[in-house]
Amino acid sequence: MHPVRSLLLAASENRWMRANATTLPVFRKAVKRFMPGERLDDALEAADTLRRQDRIATIFTRLGENVTEMAEADAVTEHYLEAYGRIAQAGLDTQISVKLTQLGLDIDPARCRDHVRRLAARAAEQGAILYIDMEQHPYVDATLALYHAVLAEYPNVGVCLQAYLYRTAKDLEAIIGAGGAVRLVKGAYKEPASVAFPKKVDVDANYLSLAKAMIGEPARTRGFRAVFGTHDVSIIDAIQQHAKATGVPNDACEFALLYGIQRSVQQQLGRDGYGLRVLISYGEYWFPWYMRRLAERPANVWFVARTMFAR
Numbered sequence: 001m002h003p004v005r006s007l008l009l010a011a012s013e014n015r016w017m018r019a020n021a022t023t024l025p026v027f028r029k030a031v032k033r034f035m036p037g038e039r040l041d042d043a044l045e046a047a048d049t050l051r052r053q054d055r056i057a058t059i060f061t062r063l064g065e066n067v068t069e070m071a072e073a074d075a076v077t078e079h080y081l082e083a084y085g086r087i088a089q090a091g092l093d094t095q096i097s098v099k100l101t102q103l104g105l106d107i108d109p110a111r112c113r114d115h116v117r118r119l120a121a122r123a124a125e126q127g128a129i130l131y132i133d134m135e136q137h138p139y140v141d142a143t144l145a146l147y148h149a150v151l152a153e154y155p156n157v158g159v160c161l162q163a164y165l166y167r168t169a170k171d172l173e174a175i176i177g178a179g180g181a182v183r184l185v186k187g188a189y190k191e192p193a194s195v196a197f198p199k200k201v202d203v204d205a206n207y208l209s210l211a212k213a214m215i216g217e218p219a220r221t222r223g224f225r226a227v228f229g230t231h232d233v234s235i236i237d238a239i240q241q242h243a244k245a246t247g248v249p250n251d252a253c254e255f256a257l258l259y260g261i262q263r264s265v266q267q268q269l270g271r272d273g274y275g276l277r278v279l280i281s282y283g284e285y286w287f288p289w290y291m292r293r294l295a296e297r298p299a300n301v302w303f304v305a306r307t308m309f310a311r
């Protein structure tokens with residue numbers, strides 16, 4: 001792993017930094033590139049702008065992970081229920097994506113599952129899909145067990161799978177069999193070589209092979225839903241070529257990108273008739289998430305440095 005990437009991912013897990021770094025002006029200024037603001041209102045405003053300017057649909061996520069009190073997890077659930085109301089009121093096509101450790105997975109998995117059920121039921125009323133993020137590898141079993149349990153009751157739930165994990169092909173097969181929905185990403189955490197491909201070239205190859213399975217005939221006949229969460233233009237291009245060559249219609253491939261990254265690619269995907277969503281993050285607890293964004297592209301560190309010296 002690139003040493004800068006490794007350092008940034010270590011910082012993302014540092015407790016003192018997690019608690020204190022968001023007050024530092026340099027980070028507050030630089031994070032704006034990836035996050036329209038800390039409040040739900042900021043996310044709603046950004047989603048409205050994307051819809052009006054480029055007819056782009058969105059996904060919201062309120063930043064936070066590993067809560068230590070169940071009351072916090074309960075409050076996050078209430079927040080998201082309120083967010084569904086605000087989204088409907090604003091007439092936005094916006095989904096929500098949740099982190100299970102923010103909904104209490106570490107404290108009380110049964111209550112966490114109830115929270116997901118309530119959110120899935122609310123999403124269904126709005127004709128929306130609720131997505132579950134994937135966190136570090138020790139959470140994968142618990143996340144997928146919860147996902148399959150909720151999917152059996154609510155067909156409108158999807159889960160994220162990470163192409164850097166060796167196990168993902170098997171996990172994907174099970175979800176395709178259940179007719180679920182998957183957002184495929186490369187994976188954002190620092191993982192050991194015992195569970196994840198250490199080389200980017202292997203992660204990229206695995207991504208493409210999983211992506212092909214996701215839009216293959218067996219997946220489509222099962223009603224499986226494929227979403228590709230990536231900014232990698234060569235992978236996006238390869239998926240599109242494969243889809244064309246195998247007769248998969250453009251609207252069967254949905255792409256999801258992060259707010260502020262590869263904006264021209266976002267606009268082009270929309271113009272070409274592919275399903276497209278931009279994920280907007282908001283909330284006060286943004287430090288670990290922001291460090292993972294910097295780690296994805298160590299050149300971003302220069303952006304922070306420039307911000308530090310700009311007036």
Ligand SMILES: Cc1cc2nc3c(=O)[nH]c(=O)nc-3n(C[C@H](O)[C@H](O)[C@H](O)COP(=O)(O)OP(=O)(O)OC[C@H]3O[C@@H](n4cnc5c(N)ncnc54)[C@H](O)[C@@H]3O)c2cc1C
Pocket residue numbers: 132133134135160162183185186187188189229230231232233256257258261262279292293294296297300
């Ligand atoms: C919608 C969505 C949801 C996600 N959900 C999860 C999740 O639940 N769990 C999880 O582990 N990960 C998640 N991720 C993050 C993902 O795992 C990757 O870390 C991230 O998307 C970077 O990988 P990439 O596929 O864009 O490819 P990369 O090979 O990392 O990047 C390809 C190119 O995209 C551009 N790029 C990528 N990232 C950045 C950046 N931060 N800043 C500027 N340019 C950049 C660069 O030009 C880079 O060369 C999500 C990503 C997206 C888009």
